[in-house]
Amino acid sequence: MTTRGTATRGTATRGSATAYEVAVRAEATLGEGPTWDAATGRLLWIDILGARIHSYDPASGRRTVRTTEQHIGAVKPRAGGGLVLNLRDGVALLDPDDTFSWLHREPVPGRRANDAAVAPDGSLWAGTMRYDEAPGGGTLSRITGDGSVEVVLDDVAVSNGTGWSPDGRLMYYIDSPTRRVDVLDFADGRATGRRPFVGIEDGAGFPDGLTVDADGCVWVALWDGAAVRRYTPDGRLDREIPLPTPRVTACAFGGPDLTDLYVTTARVGLNTPHPLAGSLLVVPRAGQGMPQRPFAG
Template sequence: MSVARWAAEPWLDLQLELGEGPVWDYRSQELLFLDIHAGELYAADQAGRTTVRGLGQMIGAVGLRGESGYVLGTSGGFGLLDAGSARPRAFSDLELPEGVRMNDCQVGPDGAFWGGSMHRISEPGRGGAYRLAPDGTVTTFIDTVTTSNGVGWSPDDRMMYYTDSATHAIDAFDFDPEAGTATNRRPLIDVPEGLPDGLCVDAEGSIWVAVFHAGAVHRYAPNGDLTGVVTVPANLVTSCCFGGPDLGTLYITSASAGITFWERHAQHAGAVFAVDVGVSGRPAFVF
């Protein structure tokens, strides 16, 4: 099978320390993304005009809530951020172990917030993976995780994809959007070089996975075959999503933590990149 290839270009050269969690907010027509370590939430319109909000704590994930608010994965668990509020408020009684924070999460087709946690220095097995219901109830769907990362769903909402980066694999679950359950976990994709990080699913069902330490986003068919590679100048690629008015642009976040000053500039490390890959995404679900 032939593998399609594209090259992403810098769109916003921000030098984020740990850029992550891109989500296209169709309500405001802006790309949302995070600098996790800085605790900052960014919003950028298509022209690149950008605003940033410091939230006072590490933020690992952001999702759309209602007509204007957000649901968050935070340093302490889960939180809600109202459109006019300066700081998030805690939501749910999830208690994370010492040194553990929330990482990548996504709102699912059932209206819940799915994702997990990781130890701040990636100690093995210290994290978990959870479903946050709109009423604040938390259910654990994986007890032991090292680096909880990408979550996404097939176009028919019957399959959920998930990665614990430390496993170098992307797993599939059978998903029931009416019951809000993910069952029958099994490996789908092996990523031997680099670490699978954030992911998204396009309208045709292909899975796009940011590969950390590989300077690439991989596209996989639903059966797990590699069908495309987006080359990214930055080595530390963290996540991706489709955005723009027609959801036709693939936006890619990256990190600059732990590399030299010269490498940051040579790679555009910490930038947000963009590329047209000839396919559209799906609108973000709302919590």
């Protein structure tokens, strides 16, 4: 159940009265990748270093946890049922009957999966990074339902948030150490013309995960920034929601009407973790999200 009360609430700045609540109190080492599964009415999220897939049904409060055999960077629903997993050694499929199979396996020593997103054409855009976060050690690849793979970016450090504008003509992307959100033109499954969209100033943390709302605004989770920010399509900061723990990792809209913003957090690397570090938070009625297409595989 969602926890409410003054001890777990915060008020947003820049004119918004939105407050956060605790959806799932947890101690995820590296909570990440919230994704609303419309077919089942539940929120999926992961613990990358804990190798766990979490699900949460806000209507009933029911939670499940599934352990994976490898570190997991992302989980997304599939069009035919089941899940697609971005794992340490590649991309795998989990059928509704729990049958596991590799769609694309490419283990690289010292490298793991990170964030991923499903494009308007149903392809999976899956990121990787080195465990030591070495510059140039990560990639962003496009994987289709038949397992075809194309490396789109091969010189990134920490491949993170990816999302598309409502009309599908723009793709937003984060390589966290750059302290930027970039934007690319998107057409026919191709992303071109990468250029800066917004930069994150010193002292505000690093951009991590992102989501795009129905107005075309980009919401960015700030690692070591204890906040989520909303930028308008022209790159103007118009909202910031402060949160109770510094390592805010990703955000996504969920709920039956896609108006609740779910936010994942992490405990890893904190000398004195906040009691809510690693929990799943939610900002009710934060905005209007867009339906997310399932993976076409």
